[in-house]
Each structure stands twice: as structure tokens, then as C-alpha cells.
Amino acid sequence: MQTMAFAGGMLLVPHNTAVAQKTLPPINDPLFRDPVADPSAIPRFVNELPTPSRIDVGKKSAHTICMGATTQDLLGGGLGLTTPVWGYGPAGQRATYPGPTLVANSHEPARVHWLNRLPFQHLLPVDTTLHWAFADTDHTISDDGVPGVVHLHGGHIDPDSDGHPDAWYTRTGVRGPLFRQTRYTYDNTQEAATLWYHDHALGITRLNVYAGLAGFYLLRDQQERNMLHNRQLPSPRHEVELALQDRMFYPDGRLAYPDQPADAPDWPGGASVQPEFFGQVILVNGKAWPYLSVEPRQYRLRLLNGSNSRFYRLSVDGDWPFPVTQIGTDGGFLLTPQQLDGPLIISPGERVDVVADFRGLRGESFIVTNDAPTPFPDGAPVAAPADEILQIRVDRPRSSAPEPQLPSRLRPEPFDVAAPPARVRQLLLFEGTDEYGRLRPQLGTVDKGALLWSEETTENPVCDTTEVWEVFNTTPDTHPIHLHLVQFQVLGRAPFTATQNPQTGALSDIQVGALQPPDPTEDGPKDTVRMRPGEVTRIKACFDKKGVYVWHCHILEHEDHEMMRNFEVKT
Template sequence: MGRSLYSCLKTRDQSILVAAQFQVTWERSRLQDRRSSAAPAAPAPSRSSLCQNLDPSPALSQFADPLPVPLSINLSDSLHQHLTLGAYKIMQKLHRDLSATPMYAFGASQLSASVPGPTLLATQHVPAYVRWENHIDDPTHILSVDKSIHWANPTHGGVPIVVHLHGGEVDSASDGHPDAWFTYKGDTGSSFSSLNHTYINEQLPMALWYHDHTIGITRLNVVAGLSGMYIITSQAEGEILPVGLPLVIQDKQFYEDGTINFPEIGIIPSYHENWCPEYYGDTMLANGKIWPYFKVLPQAYRFRILNACNARFLILSLDNPDVYFYQIGTDGGLLADPLNLTSITMAPAERVDVVIDFSGLANGASVILNNSGPTPFPSGDIYQMPPATYAIVKFIVDEEDGYTEGILDADYMSKMNFTSVLEEEKAMSEEDVVGSRFLEVVEWDDNNHMPLIFTLDNRTWEDAVVQTPIEGTTEIWELMNLRINAHPIHIHLVQFQVLNQQSFVGNSTLLSTCSFDIAYGEEGTCFIEAPREPYAYQRGWKDTVITWPATVTRVLIRFTQRDGSAFAFDPSKGPGYAWHCHIVDHEDNVMMRPFQVTPNNTLAALTRNTASTRLYV
């Protein structure tokens, strides 16, 4: 293993400066070792699957198919509290005029497996036990595996999987550690312990999701279909709100025969045979259907929206000015103060909990849920977006055949007081902070500004653990994005709150002449503004946060349950946890780091390399 660049740097400002140079040769021996063990490059395919220059999908009519609502499984009833779900290869019809698509899907059987997988309904304080099995017997993946990057590489071939409950407070053996993968033939990763996962469900009501998390091929398995929603409810919430309807949004690209068009030739084939920095499909799907329609009654509905795209950021809006989003929750559950919004920005993996009220519309009226998020985000040109990626789903008011679940009472606005649901929550305070970690989000390019590899804190997944927070303590993580595009950062195990954001000079030359230890307004500082409050849609409890370009995003993390009490399990045991970019194409190319929770009785102090006592300036 090559030596971490971070160990060669003497100060944080030196670290930032080196990371900002962009035109580097990054541990070429490591990359060369991986390339030498990879299979010879495949000949160019007859149909274009070149990174970010894929053949367009076949022309398909919009709003030809009804929106499916995934099957729900109640994990709190006696029949399903011990549930077995498997990963299967299936053929799924994604559009009326497109041949069935080969996919990987979760389900209780191959017959019931679907994309997305079943929505798992859990009840707060009622544990659930899920056994995850791998029934995919393909000798190789249906999508091209790039063996030049660090990946599972099972001895006997096949398709490795491991399931992560995204946003879940679970022990690390049940968290879906990237190295805990397993195959149909029985190969396992170094951190594998069991197929049986325990979800204690001590969290407040919120919408989580489950998805594959296998080292090096998460992007492939998620595109192929291995994901679904997991919703925690409670009696108190149920007295105010319906569970709501899941709305899982993805983008994909297709060949004429219905198969998924995923890059087979990488952006730099001499380094990475088929890895591509970001996968953007030209076709939008909701709940596994391409541009569906959904018949609604003239009433208000609760939707649990998930951005399940690999890399696409969404800016959601409704095309009727009389209809808007009433946002009542985020990744981490209900908001104390709901928001009226005309648009919502969502990074990959983020969830929003919204009410959309159709009660003022006439029978037959329609409302289209649109997306205007540029690619890449936010620097991409919106006018270069494929026009088809604007529309996602059409809602049609139908007084006779409208969907009858997920509806709120007519006087729902008078009930939007969530005190009874949030009473177990304990607010975090900066006064409790024991230290802050200054962590860089970095892209390493070749001499032509083409991305080779992505890192966090100038380290990769294989480097030693240096983040070792003590259970029960509160920290500030200062996430510094040195690039021109946004990165969504996900931290396992905990829900956190965005404290503030602060922009700095984005020019690498200027960075060499300033310091991040000097406060804004003083000579020599790198900051160009005072710390600002997070955007409205980033408030509340979260597990995934957008780190904006040339910006430090500070998040407040308490390594406890939301009520401030110790976890119901020992988070220091097992293989540990991860934090990573949730553009999964970046995550797979080592933009992921491990962290290990230190037991509460440990007296070891935080060191300079893992945390300083410096707070933001």
C-alpha cells in the first residue's frame, strides 16, 4: 500500500494547498498494481457505452404507465419481525414500449422481487431482524466491473452484495460494511460476520433506505436495482399523519433491447478500464417506471421522496404555481418548523418528506413534478441537459379513480405540530463540542484535468483509521470542498445538524497566500464571507449533506442517540463505520473513509491528525 499523502504534510494549510494543485500524479504504483491484475481491456463495443457519451435511449412516450407503489412489509407484526429477503436476478418491465430489463432486485422470493425493493415499515422501539441472502448466480455482473479500482474481487466470481441501512442507528455488524460482502457461492469479504442483521429501531420516525454497499461496485449494484425504502413510524406520528407514499427517483440509460447502458469504456481507459466519474442517465424513473403518471384525489398527500440517482442532483418543482411543496421532514425525520417551498434541491441519497395538496384543482387537472438540476452540479449547463430529464411524474386529479392511501385529513394544517413526535429529541449545543475535524474533499486529476481518483482527507478507504470519536461526545466536522462541483457527504451511524457554511477563495494560486486559521475580515484569511446559516432545506437532522464548491460546511455531530442517551448497542465493536461521498461513482473510486467509535471509558485525547480543539473562525 502506498503511503498516505497526508502523512507527508506538516500543516493543515499545506495539506489544503497540495490538494488544490489538481494536476498531480497520485501514487501511480498503486494504480499500476491494480491495472496489472485487471483483465485486458475489452475491444470497443459496437454500440456506444463510452463514459459520458452513451448512445441515447430509445424514444419513449412520457406518462404512458401508472406509477407503481412498492409492496409494503410491516416488520413489527409477528409474521415479518423475522424476515428473509433475497437479492435475485429478474426481468422488469420499466415502460410500456420498452422490452423487459434484466435487473437485480430485492424480495421475499424471485417472483415478488422488484425494483425498487419492498418498502419495509418499522415501528419505533420494536426491533426487526432481517436475513439478507444472495441468490444472484450470474458468473459475472450484468454491468461492467472495473478491476483497476479497489473492489470485492471474489475468488469464485459472481456478484457480491452487502446491504446498508442508510441513516440507521445500528451496530456495525448490521450496518452493511463495504468489506462485509458475500456471494451466492459463499465467498465473503474480510469484515463479513453474518447474513442476519438486527435493526433496533430506537430512532424517531423517519424515512431511511436500504441499498447495496459492496466495496468498489456500489454504483453497479444500485443502478442494477438493489435498493428500497425503510420507514420508521410511531404511534404518536400515526395520530397526526399517514405513513405516506414512497417516491424513489432514479435516472438510467437504455439500449433498444431494454438493457441498461452503463459505461464500458472509462474516461481514462489507460488508468481505469471502464470507471466513469459520474453516471447520468437520459431517462427518469419513479418507483421503477419511466415517466409514470399517478391518479390522485383532490386532496393532500404525503410523499417520502428519495433521490436514488448515482450522481444526479435534483432541483424539484411543480409546474402549477398554485401547488407547492409543504416540507415536513428531512433525512432525520420531522421538522419542528415545516416549510412552504416552490423548489427543493436534493443530492443523491437525500430524502425529503413533503405534503402536496391537490384539493384546489378541478377534476382532470394535472401537475408535473419536474427536475432542473444541472449536471454536474451546480456548475453544469442546464441548457445542455437532455430535455427528457426534466419531467419525472405527472399527477392527474381523478375524483373516481384517484389513489386512496397516503391522504391527510382536510384540516391537516391545524395538526402540523410535531411536539409529541419529537419529545424524545435532545438539542445539540456547541458548548458541548470537544473538538473539530478539518476534512478535505479532494479530486486528483491527471495533467489534462481528467479525474483519476477521489479522496477524503487525502486518504483512501485502505488507509488507517484516524477518525475515532468517543461515544457520547459532540464534535464539529468541517467538510472542505476544494472542487468546482458539489459532493454529498454521508456519515454512517449518526444523524447530525448543519451548523453553517462559509465560502473561501476558489483559486488554487490564491490559496497558497492565505490561511484558514485566520478569521474572515482579517488580513490573510482564505474566507470570503462570514459563516452563514444553512439553506432552509438543509435544516433539521440529517445523515447526508451537500458540501458546496469552495465552501466549508460545518456539521454538528453527537455520537449518541437523538435523545442524548447511549446507543442501545456497543458502537465500538465490530468492523466500524464509514463516511463517504454519496455520488457512488466517487465512493467506489475510494472517496470513502472508515471511522471507529471509541468506547466511552477511553481516556485517549483527540490528536492533531484526527481532531483539534480549533472551532470555526
């Protein structure tokens, strides 16, 4: 949707304007016991996009950052409502959602002391039937506090600083079985990239992230600095982080997350994990449907899909009325810039680095839209108002800073995991049911079938060797699969047919079609990749640090309900 931004000096906003009120109109939703706020009553495009604060984590020996409770105006629009959330903030300062953007330099270690100051009550309903942090213990949140642990998503990290889901800890000192320390070292032994940090506590990641525990981590290197110096990239002044997340609210402004029990005859009561969850209120950097004011020039936009389950297929009503060029993937730059000729797909956990060119568009505005089905790719069409994300207003005076000219090559050589594979593994994505009859997504191997989190580790690469993982998706949905530790190369995808054991999920009589190369926009370092239904996705990675890590689906409801497995890098 394109709208002219100015008429007679007045801004025309094509949606409802703010009306001062104490509560929002309620509606009934079958996922919630109590009525929730009507998403269509929340004003759109009247709040300016928030800019996260930035902390240079390379400037001193260590930084102390707390995870804790705060309140923020997420809805804005003059409603007068504030929302209790959780966030991150430097010790002695107020926590924020999203957390501050941490900026680091490649090959310069950053040290962060992560303090858990989360309260003794969760903001959201906890499903204790899952395998979660306090399962099979006498610990409770009311006695010991909320478990938390920070994972730097996309980081090349030693295991004791990785934020393993079983390395959780509470403010009272209760610790998970793989806890080692709260003082993390990030060696940053990787190239420039848009990383992010978020909570990863076992069985409640979906809740802790939904409550607000997430933030950007921007890593810079000499190659990027050279391009900035040579005016081949927009300057940091014209660089914007955009974290996309979907939420629901109660009429008084509190966060709402499903709390209805599953429809099972022996359900023990209480909250129930959902197969997926799709909120109808879209937040960008923690604000509902904001607007971004820009100059008529090129901007670098660092996009993060921080949603629990929602995929985004972004465009301006199916097209791009201004040039949008992708320059980077999760873990670094593409070889060459790729101008988008259609919508941009970004799955939970993925990051995309783009340059948007607003030259010649002074006085215009654009609404970035989303038409990704839920679940993706063959679910229900996205419904209003979640089909709109962000308004871009080209209404700022153009500064004197020179315009960049994107180079023909963004990196010296193509990203290539060159070493021959020591092993090719055949792995599995599967959907079954749990003891309560709920959908339970799982990982596994082709020969053993679906496996639980607690079962023996089956992926045990030898340190400093390269492996190819062939992952067969036997489910009806696309899963964003994330590996800790590594940035991998996407080799391609192929359709397959097989005979599947209905009880175990194991495959036999596999027939694989022609391998299709990755999309050019995936031709860079990746740590999260979309694995489409009915296809085998091939990735290649070098496992070069010893220890226990995890691989999992980054649909957070999936990883919390068994779609996560350990892998151990051994000598």
C-alpha cells in the same frame, strides 16, 4: 408545464404515445461501445406509477429477504420490452425493483436475514482497476458470484448490521474482511423517518444499485402516530413513496452503463469508472416517466433521490401551482412545516418528506420538471427528456376520508445535538487524478490532505461523545456527504479561501467568512448533506456506538473511486 387533463372525456397526453415495437431506435453515445436506445423514443406519462409492496418487519421475529435477479417492464408504453434487473424479495417470492418497502416501529427491533442470490455474471461492466471487493484476491464473479451487502441508509445501527462496504459476501460464501453475519438486527432506536436500504459492496456500489438493489424503509413512532390519529398528517392511504433514478437502455431494453475505456495511454482495457454518470431516462419507482393519479386532496409524498450522480431541482416549470409543504428531512420531522416558495433540491442519497395539496384542482394535470445542471451546481443545463420527471393527474374521485390540518409544530422540540463538542475536526473534499490520469475525488483532512480508502483511519471519535466536523470543499462541484450511524445537525456554511498544496491537497492560510445558518428545510435530523464548492460545511453529531463505520460522498461513482473513508468509534 401545466396541462388540462380532460377534454370531452378523453385524456390529453402532451407527448408521444405508445407504439408496439420490438426494439427502440438506436443512437451513438461516446460513453458506450454499442449504440444505446434513443431516450426521446420512450413514451412518457403513459405508465401508471408502480407502488412497492410493503412488509411490516416488526410483526414476527425475523424476515428472510433475498437479493436476486429478475426481469421487469421498466419502459412500459406497449413497447413489449423487458429489462433484466436485480432486486429484493421475501424468500420464495420473486425479487422486485425497487425492493419492497419495509415498515418498522421506533424502538421495536426488526430482524432481517439478507440472502445473496446474485448471479455469476454482472449485468454491467465491472472496472477491475478500482479498489473493489475482489481486488488483490483470486476470486472472480464467474466462480464466486457477485459480492453484495445491504446498508440501511440513515439507520442507527450496530456495526455488525450496518452493511459496511468491506462486509460483502457472495452466494458461494466468499466474504469480505469485515464480514460478521447475514442476519441483521435493526434496533430502530431513532425517531420516525424515511430511510432506505441499498447495496454497498466495495467498489461496485454504483453498479449494484444501478442494477436495482434499493428499497424504502419507513420507520414510525408514537409522535407520528399521534399526528395521524389527530388528523394532522395525510393517512397512510394517501402516502406515496417516490424513488427518483436515472438510467440508460440498449435498444432491446437492457440496462446500459458506460463501458468505454478511459482515454489514457497506459489504460489496461475494459470498462472504466466515470467521474459521474447521468442517464437520460428518468424512472420513478422503477418505471420510466410514470403518471400518478390522485384525489383532489392532500397527499404525503416521501421523496428519495436514488440516482447515482444526478441532483434534482424539482418544480412545475420553476414554480408550484399547488401548495407543497416540507415536513421532514432524512432522519425525521422538521420543527415546523415549511411551505416551498421555489424548486425543491434533492441530492443523491437524500430524502425529503412533503405534503402536496391538490384540493380544488379536479381535472387538472401537472408535469413535475427538473432543471438541475449536471454536475451540480455549475455543469451543463439538463437536456430533454431528462428535464421531466412525473405527471400528476388529479383524476380520482375524492374519498370520504377527512382532510388533515398540518400542525404548527411537527416535533416537541427543535432537533439539537446539544452536548458540547469534545473535538472539532477539519476535513477536506479534493479532486486529483489516479495512475491512469482519471479524475479521482477524495476525502481527507485539512492538514494531511487527500487520503485513500486504504490509508490509516484519521477520524476516531470516542464513544458517547459529540464532535463538530468542518468539511472544506475545494472541488468545483457540490457533494452529498453521508455519515453512517448518526443523524447529525447541520450548523451552517461559510465561504473560505486558502492556500492549497497542489500535490497533497492540504490547506494553509485558511480564511473563513461569516457562517450562514442552514436552510429552514435542513433544520431537522440529517444523514446526508449538500456540501457546496468553495464553502466549509459544519455538522454536529453524537457518536454513540463502538465500531468501524464509513463516511463518503453519495455520488456513487465518487464513493467507488476513493471518495470514502472509514471512521472508528472507540472507547
